[in-house]
Amino acid sequence: MPRMTPLSSNGGLLYESLAARLAEAIDTGRVKAGERLPSVRTLSRQYGVSISTAVQAYRHLEDKRVIEARPKSGYFAAPPRPALPEPRESKPPQSARYVQTSPLFVEYFSLLDRQDIIPLGALRPDPSLLPTQKLATLLGTTARRYPELSASYSASAGTERLRRTIARRALDYGCSFDAGDVVITDGCVDALNLCLRAVARPGDTIALESPTYFTMLQMIESLGMKAFEIPTNPRTGLSLEALEFATRKKGTVRALMITPSFTNPTGALMPDANRKALAELCEKRGIPIIEDDVYSDTWFGEARPLPIKAWDRTGNVLLCSSFSKTVAPGFRVGWAVAGRYREAVSVLKRIGSIFTPPIPQLALCEFMETGGFDHHLRRLRQGLAGRQQQLAHLVAETFPEGTRVSRPTGGYVTWVELPNRVDAVELFRRARDENILLAPGPLFTTTGRFRNAMRLNYGTLWSRATEQAIARVGRMAAAF
Amino acid sequence: MPRMTPLSSNGGLLYESLAARLAEAIDTGRVKAGERLPSVRTLSRQYGVSISTAVQAYRHLEDKRVIEARPKSGYFAAPPRPALPEPRESKPPQSARYVQTSPLFVEYFSLLDRQDIIPLGALRPDPSLLPTQKLATLLGTTARRYPELSASYSASAGTERLRRTIARRALDYGCSFDAGDVVITDGCVDALNLCLRAVARPGDTIALESPTYFTMLQMIESLGMKAFEIPTNPRTGLSLEALEFATRKKGTVRALMITPSFTNPTGALMPDANRKALAELCEKRGIPIIEDDVYSDTWFGEARPLPIKAWDRTGNVLLCSSFSKTVAPGFRVGWAVAGRYREAVSVLKRIGSIFTPPIPQLALCEFMETGGFDHHLRRLRQGLAGRQQQLAHLVAETFPEGTRVSRPTGGYVTWVELPNRVDAVELFRRARDENILLAPGPLFTTTGRFRNAMRLNYGTLWSRATEQAIARVGRMAAAF
Numbered sequence: 001m002p003r004m005t006p007l008s009s010n011g012g013l014l015y016e017s018l019a020a021r022l023a024e025a026i027d028t029g030r031v032k033a034g035e036r037l038p039s040v041r042t043l044s045r046q047y048g049v050s051i052s053t054a055v056q057a058y059r060h061l062e063d064k065r066v067i068e069a070r071p072k073s074g075y076f077a078a079p080p081r082p083a084l085p086e087p088r089e090s091k092p093p094q095s096a097r098y099v100q101t102s103p104l105f106v107e108y109f110s111l112l113d114r115q116d117i118i119p120l121g122a123l124r125p126d127p128s129l130l131p132t133q134k135l136a137t138l139l140g141t142t143a144r145r146y147p148e149l150s151a152s153y154s155a156s157a158g159t160e161r162l163r164r165t166i167a168r169r170a171l172d173y174g175c176s177f178d179a180g181d182v183v184i185t186d187g188c189v190d191a192l193n194l195c196l197r198a199v200a201r202p203g204d205t206i207a208l209e210s211p212t213y214f215t216m217l218q219m220i221e222s223l224g225m226k227a228f229e230i231p232t233n234p235r236t237g238l239s240l241e242a243l244e245f246a247t248r249k250k251g252t253v254r255a256l257m258i259t260p261s262f263t264n265p266t267g268a269l270m271p272d273a274n275r276k277a278l279a280e281l282c283e284k285r286g287i288p289i290i291e292d293d294v295y296s297d298t299w300f301g302e303a304r305p306l307p308i309k310a311w312d313r314t315g316n317v318l319l320c321s322s323f324s325k326t327v328a329p330g331f332r333v334g335w336a337v338a339g340r341y342r343e344a345v346s347v348l349k350r351i352g353s354i355f356t357p358p359i360p361q362l363a364l365c366e367f368m369e370t371g372g373f374d375h376h377l378r379r380l381r382q383g384l385a386g387r388q389q390q391l392a393h394l395v396a397e398t399f400p401e402g403t404r405v406s407r408p409t410g411g412y413v414t415w416v417e418l419p420n421r422v423d424a425v426e427l428f429r430r431a432r433d434e435n436i437l438l439a440p441g442p443l444f445t446t447t448g449r450f451r452n453a454m455r456l457n458y459g460t461l462w463s464r465a466t467e468q469a470i471a472r473v474g475r476m477a478a479a480f
Numbered sequence: 481m482p483r484m485t486p487l488s489s490n491g492g493l494l495y496e497s498l499a500a501r502l503a504e505a506i507d508t509g510r511v512k513a514g515e516r517l518p519s520v521r522t523l524s525r526q527y528g529v530s531i532s533t534a535v536q537a538y539r540h541l542e543d544k545r546v547i548e549a550r551p552k553s554g555y556f557a558a559p560p561r562p563a564l565p566e567p568r569e570s571k572p573p574q575s576a577r578y579v580q581t582s583p584l585f586v587e588y589f590s591l592l593d594r595q596d597i598i599p600l601g602a603l604r605p606d607p608s609l610l611p612t613q614k615l616a617t618l619l620g621t622t623a624r625r626y627p628e629l630s631a632s633y634s635a636s637a638g639t640e641r642l643r644r645t646i647a648r649r650a651l652d653y654g655c656s657f658d659a660g661d662v663v664i665t666d667g668c669v670d671a672l673n674l675c676l677r678a679v680a681r682p683g684d685t686i687a688l689e690s691p692t693y694f695t696m697l698q699m700i701e702s703l704g705m706k707a708f709e710i711p712t713n714p715r716t717g718l719s720l721e722a723l724e725f726a727t728r729k730k731g732t733v734r735a736l737m738i739t740p741s742f743t744n745p746t747g748a749l750m751p752d753a754n755r756k757a758l759a760e761l762c763e764k765r766g767i768p769i770i771e772d773d774v775y776s777d778t779w780f781g782e783a784r785p786l787p788i789k790a791w792d793r794t795g796n797v798l799l800c801s802s803f804s805k806t807v808a809p810g811f812r813v814g815w816a817v818a819g820r821y822r823e824a825v826s827v828l829k830r831i832g833s834i835f836t837p838p839i840p841q842l843a844l845c846e847f848m849e850t851g852g853f854d855h856h857l858r859r860l861r862q863g864l865a866g867r868q869q870q871l872a873h874l875v876a877e878t879f880p881e882g883t884r885v886s887r888p889t890g891g892y893v894t895w896v897e898l899p900n901r902v903d904a905v906e907l908f909r910r911a912r913d914e915n916i917l918l919a920p921g922p923l924f925t926t927t928g929r930f931r932n933a934m935r936l937n938y939g940t941l942w943s944r945a946t947e948q949a950i951a952r953v954g955r956m957a958a959a960f
Contacts, residue, residue, distance in 0.1 A: 109830070113635045124632075124633045125631070127628050127631035127632055130630075130631035131631075132627040132628055132630055132631040133627050135623075135627070135630040135631070136623040136624045136626075136627035136630060137623075137624065139619065139620065139623040139630065139839065140619065140620025140621070140623050140624055141620070143615075143616040143617075143619040143620050143623075144616045144617065144620055146616075147612040147613050147615070147616035148607050148612055149810045150610075150612055150615040150616060150619065150808045150809075150810040150811060151605070151607035151610035151611075151612040151615070151808060151809065151810060152604075152607055152809060152810050153604045153809050153810075154593075154810065155593045185833075186666055186833040186836075187833055187834055189831070189832065189833055189834050190832065190833040193831070193832055193833075197702065201682075201704065202681075202682040202704055215830075215831055218827075218831045219831050222677065222827075222828060222831055224681065224682055328630045328631060329630075329631065329632060329633050330629045330630040330631060330632050330633075330634065330837060330838060330839065331630060331837060332833060332834070332835070332836070332837045347698075347702075348702060350589070350695075351669070351673070351695055351698045351699055351702055352669065352670065352673055352832075353665075353666040353667055353669055353670040353673075353812060353833075354667055354669050354812070355812070356666075356812070357810060357811060357812045357837065357840065358810060359619065359810065360837065
């Protein structure tokens with residue numbers, strides 16, 4: 001096994017870091033399946049950790065079934081279990097319809113804030129993956145450094161310093177815009193609302209992926225607009241052919257809302273070629289693209305995906321994002337770079353809530369400027385990638401035959417298609433009675449489909465209880 | 481002059497507190513106009529302050545023309561200057577219309593965030609009236625006490641503790657509701673938007689005071705609704721007779737948005753009898769009332785006005801308020817108590833921005849629970865009342881004959897009706913060229929009226945420069 005760079009605990013426990021390093025070596029094939037791992041003593045010397053830390057790391061990996069202990073022989077990389085097949089591309093009906101959110105939403109949301117429930121279905125980051133202590137300190141120092149900000153009205157577009165920082169970082173992912181193009185919002189959902197209201201009117205039709213983020217459907221409903229769900233592949237995202245067909249008649253579709261990177265709920269990643277073609281198609285047909293880029297920084301692959309905005313030449317793409325999936329959901333700081341619609345978004349922001357509080361914005365600037373951000377993102381990605389593997393293994397082991405599961409390469413969630421006989425809404429209710437929250441498929445559409453599917457979140461608080469809950473859901477599904 | 485309770489500086493300068501106490505005695509008639517005031521020596525002894533503090537207090541009041549120095553005779557309460565007449569009740573056309581905000585808005589808002597402008601027209605509190613240092617400290621201690629809150633998703637309705645505190649305080653102003661009835665929002669404007677969307681649809685007509693808060697007009701415009709401006713008296717607020725007439729045909733008016741206490745821009749205060757009658761009329765006619773209660777805590781009179789909500793028996797009143805005009809505009813924390821529409825507002829809150837950040841909510845709880853809040857409000861009201869007087873005196877002295885001015889008994893703003901020949905929009909532009917921001921009348925209507933009127937804010941940063949700017953505007957107006 002090759003010697004690797006020195007180990008640092010990165011704020012977590014040392015044995016966890018060591019285990020993550022070993023798991024990565026196995027996942028990437030540097031250590032082959034079935035290959036023998038160094039002895040505990042060798043491992044301890046190689047990484048400069050105590051014997052007990054080395055033992056703890058191996059036990060942890062054994063629990064996760066990444067390695068196997070063979071009596072008297074030592075530890076070996078576990079043979080890969082056969083991965084489950086991926087879900088198939090969705091085939092929604094080819095028409096726009098007014099959204100009627102079902103009573104299922106009320107059921108789902110009434111459970112979401114319960115403290116005693118294991119939120120397997122909810123898209124919420126595990127706080128232990130986020131830099132909570134550091135942010136608390138930065139919020140305090142920022143508040144005391146700028147006391148006048150609590151007593152003042154600020155500009156509706158947001159804090160200049162944060163807007164500059166966002167514009168500067170965007171160069172790294174192929175987008176060139178000025179601080180003046182950025183409007184700071186109350187999280188990404190506020191940005192999506194403002195952009196939607198800037199480009200469309202009641203009665204207009206909005207194209208979306210299918211399945212799609214349910215809050216987008218509810219926004220569309222609340223604004224009296226119609227949803228047009230477009231076939232979507234759980235690996236490559238929105239079907240361009242289907243969108244091209246749906247928009248062939250001018251005026252049918254007013255705008256597109258899309259999450260091309262690690263979309264919620266499937267985790268699909270749209271290839272670059274498709275992004276470029278999509279930007280061109282929508283520009284040609286006069287369809288603004290509202291792009292939700294909120295998961296892009298949580299990639300597990302080789303590089304951060306470029307947003308569709310990177311191929312936008314005319315200001316037709318409205319890029320929306322936030323810090324809620326990377327740093328601080330509790331701060332509610334997001335942004336919109338709305339291209340041609342910048343002025344309209346800025347006015348709507350003022351009419352909607354005057355401005356987003358400036359103190360958290362400046363605390364985030366501090367966090368990004370003092371170099372903690374990129375380091376933190378590496379840790380977050382490592383944590384999410386490891387859990388994605390664990391979830392995939394657990395589902396493969398405990399879910400009934402015929403289950404299909406998406407293979408996200410970033411983000412928080414995976415899409416599970418159960419055998420046809422399983423009713424995911426009924427499964428959701430049975431799981432609820434055991435204090436487990438699932439997110440059944442019909443939440444993610446206005447068509448009533450995906451009755452045998454559900455979203456699972458591997459980025460949630462991860463513990464022995466989480467793993468037991470996943471296995472329990474697998475057994476409950478098998479009982480249908 | 482009667483002996484009064486001991487003097488405390490209340491966090492300000494001692495001479496200012498003494499001056500405020502003396503001014504109050506004159507304003508309330510305990511010291512009559514023309515009556516001689518105690519000698520400096522007597523005053524110093526009576527209040528236990530130094531001679532130089534007593535002298536400073538008298539000079540300050542002399543500068544403000546509250547008292548007069550007569551050589552060799554001492555100080556005397558100044559004779560009251562004749563107050564200017566009040567503006568007349570508005571007479572808008574009796575029809576609903578789609579709102580078309582004028583280019584004047586762009587001009588106004590492009591100036592609002594300029595640092596070098598004296599914001600006479602803007603409704604923004606002077607930060608020195610607010611407890612900035614204390615809030616900065618509380619925000620820091622709260623962030624460190626609850627670090628997990630930065631990394632978590634919270635309930636859409638807001639922090640339970642703040643909702644309880646709001647419900648408890650509401651008992652003091654005649655409203656009985658539970659914590660569960662409160663939805664925390666991103667300031668009052670967010671609350672108004674959510675309530676408006678909960679009760680009305682695009683195409684619906686919303687009744688409003690005339691003149692009215694321009695952001696309400698812009699909300700209505702952005703949602704594709706129509707505005708129906710109702711005649712409004714600058715002293716007693718909305719005309720009930722006019723509303724009764726406008727709503728005689730069922731379905732003409734879908735909802736009413738109103739600020740019954742110290743309304744923006746006139747400062748009018750609706751009498752209790754009218755509130756009761758209004759609550760009954762709207763209930764009978766099935767017209768929900770969206771009540772903006774954001775200025776009620778800044779009363780100068782004998783007691784806080786009761787909101788219309790206090791007369792609501794059926795959940796027909798949606799009460800909206802915030803801490804932005806009393807404590808911390810920069811925190812963006814408001815609330816809605818939406819009666820029958822509570823569930824709809826809560827869902828719209830989640831769809832709109834998921835939740836309002838919890839750390840500032842808890843910092844406000846700390847501020848309210850440690851007893852600083854009521855003490856602070858007393859100081860704020862005292863400060864605003866004194867400035868209202870000063871502004872009224874300055875306008876009476878420096879504005880052209882024929883000027884009328886409202887006499888608010890709370891809040892931040894007063895409404896000035898200039899002689900007919902004065903074009904307030906042109907005055908706004910001339911003042912802008914001298915770095916003074918005014919808010920001309922046509923901003924507050926969708927009918928183009930109020931061409932010779934404007935809003936002035938006495939709650940803004942008050943200094944010699946502010947006073948000079950007011951006098952300068954008076955001279956500019958006289959030049960028409």
